[in-house]
Amino acid sequence: MLGCVLKPEAGVEDDRWILARLLARQEAKREDSIRQAWAHGSLVELYLLKWLGTEGEERQEAATRAREHAGQFVDRAPDGSFELLSTWRQVLRYSEFFKLIAGWADVSLAEEILEILPEPEN
Numbered sequence: 001m002l003g004c005v006l007k008p009e010a011g012v013e014d015d016r017w018i019l020a021r022l023l024a025r026q027e028a029k030r031e032d033s034i035r036q037a038w039a040h041g042s043l044v045e046l047y048l049l050k051w052l053g054t055e056g057e058e059r060q061e062a063a064t065r066a067r068e069h070a071g072q073f074v075d076r077a078p079d080g081s082f083e084l085l086s087t088w089r090q091v092l093r094y095s096e097f098f099k100l101i102a103g104w105a106d107v108s109l110a111e112e113i114l115e116i117l118p119e120p121e122n
Contacts, residue, residue, distance in 0.1 A: 040073035041087040052072040
């Protein structure tokens with residue numbers, strides 16, 4: 001998936017992306033809310049990557065799903081938790097660091113997701 005970050009124009013490898021989404025969806029069905037939170041965090045990132053490598057309706061759908069999963073992540077992750085901190089930092093990498101190293105012109109979805117996620121206190 002790192003290839004999607006470094007070269008988003010190459011797109012997401014469908015088989016790997018589909019498998020990662022399937023596994024995250026399965027985790028989201030667990031009874032443990034922490035595992036559910038991690039699963040939704042993974043889905044946020046997967047849909048962010050999909051958004052980077054697509055256009056048109058598919059891109060809009062990926063953005064919608066990323067936002068939805070960000071909300072579900074926040075609902076399940078305890079306030080001040082490591083899960084929140086880790087996911088917030090990962091999305092921050094997309095909006096700042098990966099923009100620099102990969103030359104992304106548009107990081108607006110990552111910035112929107114950061115608005116949904118509570119900023120960590122640490």
